[in-house]
Amino acid sequence: MPNPLDVVILAAGKGTRMRSRIPKVLHPLTGLPLLEHVLRTAASLSPASLVVVVGHGADAVRAAFRDRGLVFVDQGEPLGTGHALLSAREAVAAPRLLVLPGDVPLVPQEALAALIDFHERGGLMLSFLSMELSDPGRYGRVVREDGRVVRIVEAKDASPEELAIREVNSGIWCLENTPELWGALMGLSARNAQGEYYLTDLVAVFAQEGRVDALLWPASDDLLGVNDRVDLARAEAMLRERILHRLMREGVTVVNPAAVYISPDVEVGQDAVIYPGTHLLGRTVVGEGCEIGPGAYLIDSQVEAGARVWFSVLEGAYVGKEAKIGPFAHLRPGAHIGARARVGNFVEVKNATLGEGVKAGHLAYIGDAEVGAHANIGAGAITCNYDGVRKHRTEIGPGAFIGSNAALVAPVRIGEGAYVGAGSVITEDVPPYALALERGEQRIKPEWAKKRGER
Numbered sequence: 001m002p003n004p005l006d007v008v009i010l011a012a013g014k015g016t017r018m019r020s021r022i023p024k025v026l027h028p029l030t031g032l033p034l035l036e037h038v039l040r041t042a043a044s045l046s047p048a049s050l051v052v053v054v055g056h057g058a059d060a061v062r063a064a065f066r067d068r069g070l071v072f073v074d075q076g077e078p079l080g081t082g083h084a085l086l087s088a089r090e091a092v093a094a095p096r097l098l099v100l101p102g103d104v105p106l107v108p109q110e111a112l113a114a115l116i117d118f119h120e121r122g123g124l125m126l127s128f129l130s131m132e133l134s135d136p137g138r139y140g141r142v143v144r145e146d147g148r149v150v151r152i153v154e155a156k157d158a159s160p161e162e163l164a165i166r167e168v169n170s171g172i173w174c175l176e177n178t179p180e181l182w183g184a185l186m187g188l189s190a191r192n193a194q195g196e197y198y199l200t201d202l203v204a205v206f207a208q209e210g211r212v213d214a215l216l217w218p219a220s221d222d223l224l225g226v227n228d229r230v231d232l233a234r235a236e237a238m239l240r241e242r243i244l245h246r247l248m249r250e251g252v253t254v255v256n257p258a259a260v261y262i263s264p265d266v267e268v269g270q271d272a273v274i275y276p277g278t279h280l281l282g283r284t285v286v287g288e289g290c291e292i293g294p295g296a297y298l299i300d301s302q303v304e305a306g307a308r309v310w311f312s313v314l315e316g317a318y319v320g321k322e323a324k325i326g327p328f329a330h331l332r333p334g335a336h337i338g339a340r341a342r343v344g345n346f347v348e349v350k351n352a353t354l355g356e357g358v359k360a361g362h363l364a365y366i367g368d369a370e371v372g373a374h375a376n377i378g379a380g381a382i383t384c385n386y387d388g389v390r391k392h393r394t395e396i397g398p399g400a401f402i403g404s405n406a407a408l409v410a411p412v413r414i415g416e417g418a419y420v421g422a423g424s425v426i427t428e429d430v431p432p433y434a435l436a437l438e439r440g441e442q443r444i445k446p447e448w449a450k451k452r453g454e455r
Contacts, residue, residue: 011102012055023057080196139168372398
């Protein structure tokens with residue numbers, strides 16, 4: 001049977017306090033948009049549909065999440081959370097709705113499941129997650145009488161006594177999808193400090209019938225929203241801490257967790273060591289026993305067991321077992337480094353494969369190339385892969401030796417075991433085991449330096 005639940009995510013807010021041209025829900029948190037975190041948690045409930053209410057920056061939000069099977073609803077003029085949910089009426093069909101803010105990224109699946117269970121067992125029309133804060137700030141206060149929830153009052157509309165209440169609304173709701181609900185939404189008033197239709201006003205409507213309740217969630221950090229960049233930084237720190245704690249419990253050594261930055265989709269094997277200043281982003285995979293950092297930046301890259309990467313940047317790159325990268329190497333998209341290869345300081349590799357045991361120790365550029373096993377690339381050697389219009393390939397055979405400051409003008413092949421002399425510009429194929437030299441004649445003029453002043 002289909003899940004009797006639709007999830008509606010409210011992502012239409014402008015996020016004025018972010019002071020940004022970017023829609024708030026697209027601001028990055030551990031390398032992913034805020035909304036992505038909410039969507040993943042919502043999807044873990046296997047809802048019948050995921051509806052996203054958009055407004056400010058709607059086109060950008062749609063573009064960021066296209067091909068995800070989402071239903072987008074445009075709120076139009078932003079008239080508050082009640083109006084936002086009402087705009088989704090035609091997009092929902094399940095008998096029960098879960099409403100989530102698009103800017104509450106840390107809520108765990110367990111909290112949502114607990115709310116749904118609480119709602120079902122209580123036979124409620126409306127329920128929500130609440131939390132207690134020592135400094136409730138701008139959050140709406142949960143007003144109770146004799147322990148029963150009777151209303152939620154927004155901070156701007158609250159009296160001094162109400163502002164002293166520490167239990168607040170998280171903005172996470174469970175509601176029955178009935179004509180009664182929609183009728184109540186259409187009957188909301190905008191007579192408040194914001195001039196908006198508050199979803200929270202539904203509490204007073206249904207509390208009269210005893211069909212409202214709040215589930216107080218004990219971990220308030222799980223429910224904190226992001227309203228400005230201070231909140232964003234706090235959420236980043238909390239989520240990063242959760243990720244690192246999980247990895248450390250799985251057998252990864254993180255030398256200084258305060259100075260390591262890891263995205264949620266990153267995988268790290270047992271006995272890997274992560275040093276300070278390391279960023280592991282996107283879908284990076286680090287194998288067992290690797291040493292990463294200090295000062296390493298990896299995005300969407302794979303590093304096999306026993307490899308070392310330090311003070312280097314890897315973008316869409318592959319590093320084989322026990323290879324050594326850095327310091328100050330740059331592996332660009334399409335770089336494929338073989339097992340036990342060595343890519344040293346100030347070496348750049350792009351769209352090129354380096355075979356097992358290849359050595360490129362320093363100051364080289366290897367682009368659009370195939371380098372055979374155990375070849376040696378000297379200091380300052382480059383593959384000249386671009387003619388101003390098209391890219392061309394360079395092939396370097398196994399065991400070949402490319403001397404310092406050599407320029408290989410593609411398309412060109414250097415045969416197995418061949419030698420290219422230092423300073424040569426190679427424009428023709430070099431046969432296997434041959435020596436290729438291309439240099440101007442060296443001329444020496446005795447006493448020339450002493451005679452300069454006589455001219």
